[in-house]
Amino acid sequence: MARFDSLLDACGNTPLVGLPRLSPSPEVRLWAKLEDRNPTGSVKDRAALHMVRGAEAAGRLRPGDTILEPTSGNTGISLAMVAKLRGYRLVCVMPENVSTERVQVLRMYGAEIIYSPAAGGSNQAVAQAKQISAEHPDWVMLYQYGNEANARAHYETTGPELLRDLPSLTHFVAGLGTTGTLMGTGRYLREKNPEVQIIAAEPRYGELVYGLRNIDEGYVPELYDPSVLTRRFSVGTRDAVLRTRQLVEVEGLFVGFSTGAVAHAALNVAHEALREGRRADVAFIVADGGWKYLSTGGYGGTLAEAEEKLEGQLWA
Amino acid sequence: MAIEVRIPTILRSYTGGAKTVEGSGDTLADLLTDLDSRHSGLRARLITDQGGLHRFVNVYVNDEDVRFLGALDAKLKDGDSVTILPAVAGGAFAFAAAAALAGTR
Numbered sequence: 001m002a003r004f005d006s007l008l009d010a011c012g013n014t015p016l017v018g019l020p021r022l023s024p025s026p027e028v029r030l031w032a033k034l035e036d037r038n039p040t041g042s043v044k045d046r047a048a049l050h051m052v053r054g055a056e057a058a059g060r061l062r063p064g065d066t067i068l069e070p071t072s073g074n075t076g077i078s079l080a081m082v083a084k085l086r087g088y089r090l091v092c093v094m095p096e097n098v099s100t101e102r103v104q105v106l107r108m109y110g111a112e113i114i115y116s117p118a119a120g121g122s123n124q125a126v127a128q129a130k131q132i133s134a135e136h137p138d139w140v141m142l143y144q145y146g147n148e149a150n151a152r153a154h155y156e157t158t159g160p161e162l163l164r165d166l167p168s169l170t171h172f173v174a175g176l177g178t179t180g181t182l183m184g185t186g187r188y189l190r191e192k193n194p195e196v197q198i199i200a201a202e203p204r205y206g207e208l209v210y211g212l213r214n215i216d217e218g219y220v221p222e223l224y225d226p227s228v229l230t231r232r233f234s235v236g237t238r239d240a241v242l243r244t245r246q247l248v249e250v251e252g253l254f255v256g257f258s259t260g261a262v263a264h265a266a267l268n269v270a271h272e273a274l275r276e277g278r279r280a281d282v283a284f285i286v287a288d289g290g291w292k293y294l295s296t297g298g299y300g301g302t303l304a305e306a307e308e309k310l311e312g313q314l315w316a
Numbered sequence: 317m318a319i320e321v322r323i324p325t326i327l328r329s330y331t332g333g334a335k336t337v338e339g340s341g342d343t344l345a346d347l348l349t350d351l352d353s354r355h356s357g358l359r360a361r362l363i364t365d366q367g368g369l370h371r372f373v374n375v376y377v378n379d380e381d382v383r384f385l386g387a388l389d390a391k392l393k394d395g396d397s398v399t400i401l402p403a404v405a406g407g408a409f410a411f412a413a414a415a416a417l418a419g420t421r
Binding site: 200204218219220226229230231232233234235236 | 371372373376379380383384399401402403
């Protein structure tokens, strides 16, 4: 059945597609879960919907309330759609170095945007966020980095969908941001199969992004529980761009750069399994399509040119 | 051949501004001790008084997080590439702002 009562009801149940050309052998197969097929085109629709429903059920959100969310993109777009349909106002705090497409979509949905300066580093973002919060104590923050409904969305939907569609799954690979996808899906899959490998791929940005962050001022999302993970890879811009292009050329998948990073880690573990003579079904998350990132310039020219253009941008 | 170590901006005051330095050691702990002999103070920024890796530091051997490879006991060999980074999951700015708003720091 592919008929739904509303757009919100069409969230999830995304296709899992095989990648026969990229798979190393008939015994070591790669699978892509197409989260860009969600209502606003990213995996974040699942978390946004569950967080809003959770806050409504808990009485934290009432019609007409204002939701405040610091986000570098997709969560904002998902929340903007959910907020519009459920009757809330949305204010997004975001760094000014995110792609223009994301900003345009947010504005179209009627979200308001407050920029935190890219060059000012995280300290300035923190100061600004505190100020906004102090000025508007009635605004509701869903706080995706610590909201259990974010991880629960994946425990209740993404995990069961994967195992339903691929009972022989051996590896699950996804991007590490809020950690919600990996924590929720990972816990579900581990409960059903203790042997399953849960693998994180995190983007390694250019130096400008890390800036002069003091080691004592690091951030680890409250949702993060390293015991859920088997391994964790850091993927540089060049590898992410290389895999993003390979996915289009070899399998016809047009994805965002974070998915390129995830595919890099997935190929890594798949080829390891091949070398060791083990059977493997490696499923990875396609967090979003490439449309919102075209203006970064990362899809054309040589790899080195793309890498240079993405330097200093939050490409995932 | 040696082990190449990439140093984040914030710690380059210990390496005379160098982005990468070279060191040797059979484990990460050995490597950090070796590096500290030439870049005094670096090790103390990465390891806590309790002797573990600092919570907000991530160290990768050939792009893989050492916390899943035995942490300080992670095995190293010549030609490996080690990267040290401050912990910034989820996009540095959004998360910093979010954490501030949630009052967690």
